[in-house]
Amino acid sequence: MRDSNMCLRALAACLVLASMSLPPAQAAARRLPASASRSMPQFVERNGHFALMVDGAPFLILGGQANNSSNYPSMLPKVWPAMEKLHANTLEIPVAWEQIEPAEGRFDFSYVDTLLKQARAHGLRLVLLWFGAYKNTSPSYTPSWVKRDHARFPHLVNSKGETWYALTPIAQATIDADSRAFAALMRHLKENDPQRTVILMQVENETGTYGSVRDFSPAAQTLFDAPVPEALLRKFGKQPGTWSQVFGKDADEFFYAWYMARYVGKVAVAGKSEYPLPMYVNVALRDPINDQDPNTYSSGGPEWNVLDIWKVAAPDIFLAAPDIYEPKFDVVMAHIGRFKRPDNALLDVEIGNKPAHARYFFAILGNQGLGFGPFGMDYTGYANAPLGAGPMTDEGLAPFAANYALLGPWQREWAKLSFENDVWGVAEPDDGHQQTISLGRWTATVTYGQPQFGPTKPAPLAPDAAPSGGVLIARLGPDEFLLTGRDARVEFSLTEKTADLHSMFDRVEEGRFENGKWVFDRMWNGDQTDWGLNLRALPQVLKVSLATY
Ligand code: DGJ
Numbered sequence: 001m002r003d004s005n006m007c008l009r010a011l012a013a014c015l016v017l018a019s020m021s022l023p024p025a026q027a028a029a030r031r032l033p034a035s036a037s038r039s040m041p042q043f044v045e046r047n048g049h050f051a052l053m054v055d056g057a058p059f060l061i062l063g064g065q066a067n068n069s070s071n072y073p074s075m076l077p078k079v080w081p082a083m084e085k086l087h088a089n090t091l092e093i094p095v096a097w098e099q100i101e102p103a104e105g106r107f108d109f110s111y112v113d114t115l116l117k118q119a120r121a122h123g124l125r126l127v128l129l130w131f132g133a134y135k136n137t138s139p140s141y142t143p144s145w146v147k148r149d150h151a152r153f154p155h156l157v158n159s160k161g162e163t164w165y166a167l168t169p170i171a172q173a174t175i176d177a178d179s180r181a182f183a184a185l186m187r188h189l190k191e192n193d194p195q196r197t198v199i200l201m202q203v204e205n206e207t208g209t210y211g212s213v214r215d216f217s218p219a220a221q222t223l224f225d226a227p228v229p230e231a232l233l234r235k236f237g238k239q240p241g242t243w244s245q246v247f248g249k250d251a252d253e254f255f256y257a258w259y260m261a262r263y264v265g266k267v268a269v270a271g272k273s274e275y276p277l278p279m280y281v282n283v284a285l286r287d288p289i290n291d292q293d294p295n296t297y298s299s300g301g302p303e304w305n306v307l308d309i310w311k312v313a314a315p316d317i318f319l320a321a322p323d324i325y326e327p328k329f330d331v332v333m334a335h336i337g338r339f340k341r342p343d344n345a346l347l348d349v350e351i352g353n354k355p356a357h358a359r360y361f362f363a364i365l366g367n368q369g370l371g372f373g374p375f376g377m378d379y380t381g382y383a384n385a386p387l388g389a390g391p392m393t394d395e396g397l398a399p400f401a402a403n404y405a406l407l408g409p410w411q412r413e414w415a416k417l418s419f420e421n422d423v424w425g426v427a428e429p430d431d432g433h434q435q436t437i438s439l440g441r442w443t444a445t446v447t448y449g450q451p452q453f454g455p456t457k458p459a460p461l462a463p464d465a466a467p468s469g470g471v472l473i474a475r476l477g478p479d480e481f482l483l484t485g486r487d488a489r490v491e492f493s494l495t496e497k498t499a500d501l502h503s504m505f506d507r508v509e510e511g512r513f514e515n516g517k518w519v520f521d522r523m524w525n526g527d528q529t530d531w532g533l534n535l536r537a538l539p540q541v542l543k544v545s546l547a548t549y
Contacts, residue, residue, distance in 0.1 A: 041199040043278045043318040043345065043370075044419075050345035051419035052278065052370045054125065054199050058415035061200075061371025062404045063127060063349050065092040066378045068135075071099065073114040079378040080122050085397050087404035089411065090199070091119060092127040092349055092373050096141040101181045104145050109188045119197050127200045127349060127373075129282075130185070132178045132267065134204040136284065137298050139167045146177060153177070156215035168215045169207075169256075169263035169300070170223060178263075179270035190275035201277050202349075203268045203317060206284040207260050208301025213294045214256035224255050232258065235312045256300035257309045265314030272316055280319045281310075282350055285326075288334035304338035311343055323350040323375075324360070325387050329430040329467075332360055340367045349373035353388045355466060358399035359427040362470025362485060365407075366425015368418050374400050399468060406484060406539045407472075410513035417474040417482070428469035428488065433459040437473060439481065442503070442546055443495045446471050450489040452534040453527060471535070476543065479506075483533065483542045491532040492546055505529055506547040510540055518543065 039056045051058035064086045066079050071094040083091050093115065101107055119126050131141035139147060146153050156168040167174050182203070189198055214220065228238070228246045236246075243251040268279045286297040288304065297303065302310045302320035310320060322339045324332055340346040346369040351357050353374040361372050376388050377400075383391040390396070407414055417423055424437045428448045437444040447456050448469045471485035483490060494503050508524040524533070524542065533542060 038194060038196055040276065041196055041278055045345070046419070048342060049368060049419050050370060051415060052200065052347075055196070057412060058419045059125075059199070060365070060407065060411040060415040060418075061090045061125075061127070061347070061349060061373060062086075062088050062408060062411060063090040063092050063371055063373030064088040064377035064400075065129075065350055065373050065375045066094070067376050067380055067382045067384075068094060069382070070094075070378050070380050071096060071111065071115075073111055075378070075380055076114065076118055078380045080118065082378045082392060082397060083122065083124055085394055086377055086401050087408050088124065088373075088377075089404075089408065090125040090127055090371070090373070092129060092202075094129040094131045094141075094205070095185060096131040096135075097133070097146070097178070097181050098141050098143045100185060101143055103143075104177075107181075107184050107188070109185075109192075112185070112188060113192065116193055116197050120195060124197075126198045127202060128185075128189075128198055129202040129205055130182055130267075130271075132182060132204050133167050133174055133263075134207040136206045137166050137208050137210055137301070142167075146174075154217070156209060156212060156220070157217040158212035159216050161216070164209065164212050166209045168217065168220065169260045170215060170220055175263055175266050179267045182267050183270040183274045186271040186274040186277070189277070198277060201271065201279045202321075203264050203271070203279050203281055206282055206298060206301060206323065207264060208284065208298025208303075209256070210298055211295060213252040213299045215259075220259075223259070224251075229258070231312050232309065235308055253294040253299050254306060254309055257302075257306035258313050260300035261302065261310040261313035261317075265316055268314065268316040279317055280321050280347060281314075281317050282321050282323050283339075285322055285324070285335055288331065288338045307339075307341070307344060319345045319347055321347040321349060324348060324357075325352040325375075327352060327354055327356040329427070332427075333363065336363060336367055340369075345370055347371050350375050353377060353392065353396065353400070355389070355396075355399045355468070358403055359468055359470045361400070361403045361427075362425045362472055363427035364425075365414070365418070366423060366472055368423060370415075370418075402486065402537055402539075403470075406486065406541075409539075410541070413513050413516060414472075414474070422475040423473065425472040426470060428467040430467060431459070432467065437471075438495065439473065439475070441478065441495055442481075443493050444471070444473060445491045445493065447489045447491075447532075448487065450532070450534065452536070453531055456489065456491070456532065468537075479546045481544050481546075483535075483544050484540065485535045486537050487535065489532040489534050492544070494548065501548050504547055504549055506545040507543070508533065508545075509543040511543060512541055 041054045135141045153174045154171050156164045158164045224243050238246050243255040247254045283302050284298040286292050286303045322335045346367050348364045349371050353376045364372050381391050426435045432448045434447045469487035471488050474482040511520045
């Protein structure tokens with residue numbers, strides 16, 4: 001009896017050890033019971049809050065995007081170890097038209113099947129990126145039979161009458177062929193992924209056209225001189241007329257955005273009619289602050305200034321997600337501001353992979369972001385520097401991995417809080433200056449570069465060369481908050497200060513979530529609370545209860 005108890009204890013210890021050695025996010029993914037609900041993933045909106053529902057509950061994408069040419073079985077062994085090191089719960093990876101339909105009507109899903117099988121074995125979900133007629137606006141990922149048939153799949157024509165590099169979105173043959181291929185992919189997923197390994201589809205990749213505000217071909221000109229569609233007039237509260245009459249100086253870009261969105265919308269509908277996974281588009285970003293000539297960015301793509309047009313023309317696309325490669329704080333925050341809208345949930349599953357980008361995890365989640373994903377996260381040896389970092393290494397992954405390790409074990413709880421409660425978050429600014437977060441009755445003041453002990457120093461005079469800090473807060477009650485983050489000091493005060501009312505900590509608990517339940521580890525008090533709550537690079541989660549005297 002005694003022996004068998006010992007055996008059982010040893011076995012239990014082994015199981016605990018085995019689960020401890022898994023990266024937290026993957027351990028959480030693997031904890032899903034075999035009978036977990038296999039309901040369709042979907043985007044939902046309630047009271048102005050959004051969620052990506054996966055297996056029937058809000059899910060936070062802790063993603064990593066593979067390099068562009070990593071979408072082959074031979075490359076996958078260099079992708080999975082990076083995902084593991086990253087503590088990712090989701091891999092974002094292309095499926096290219098050229099690889100699934102090498103000859104018209106003949107489909108080859110061998111890569112997709114390998115991908116599904118291996119993703120499941122690694123406990124990862126998938127976001128598939130459909131590289132159809134538009135990849136960074138160009139048709140480079142179309143099959144040869146599309147690339148070479150200019151008569152059937154026409155390019156656009158620029159204002160000088162020159163044939164331009166991109167395919168025109170007004171050609172019905174291109175819409176039909178792209179839609180057929182995408183629908184075939186979705187049908188294949190429906191038949192081969194009852195596990196819902198794939199949770200989200202990106203339709204095309206960075207649509208629009210560089211260097212020509214629109215198509216000026218005779219066929220396009222006829223459409224341009226025709227009346228603006230009724231639905232768009234309603235959206236903008238405009239009187240009928242041609243594109244120029246209705247939209248004046250914006251007519252060229254607005255016209256092109258309408259037809260580009262209509263194209264993508266039709267491809268999405270064809271796919272959804274086979275298998276209605278949630279769908280989004282990504283955006284090659286224009287200047288978020290200043291005016292910019294549309295000839296100098298991807299005109300027609302879902303830029304912030306034409307998002308209203310996209311919403312009308314492509315209603316089956318749930319959201320437009322910004323591809324943020326800029327590392328500068330003010331610019332990043334402006335991009336976030338442009339894409340977090342009541343009609344557009346924030347999702348950033350394509351952000352640069354320099355260490356300076358990692359801190360934006362906190363700003364994105366704090367703005368109710370549904371997911372985060374740095375680009376180029378595999379060990380294939382390719383690097384998109386200077387846009388991004390050098391070839392990916394364990395060291396390069398580390399700042400992103402630390403953030404995922406912090407949230408991974410309770411991503412479901414965070415996603416639920418973000419959907420149902422108020423959440424806030426900030427990233428360290430380039431100049432290291434302090435930030436305040438208004439929590440209603442309470443205000444949180446966040447400072448960076450502070451020691452853990454001693455009074456708060458003024459903001460550093462020299463900019464921080466490697467800003468890494470960030471803070472996340474979620475409301476648990478009127479005076480109770482969940483707090484986490486890294487490399488930051490957080491102090492709470494009353495928003496309305498009066499001479500005889502002062503704030504104090506009632507309790508500061510450090511703990512963790514296990515199977516959705518809060519587990520108390522210890523109280524923070526004394527040195528740990530006298531000088532604000534000082535978060536380091538450790539995965540620390542605090543429950544803070546505030547009071548007055
Ligand atoms: C943005 C695109 O969406 C990515 O696929 C990639 O081409 C990067 N630009 C550059 O590395």
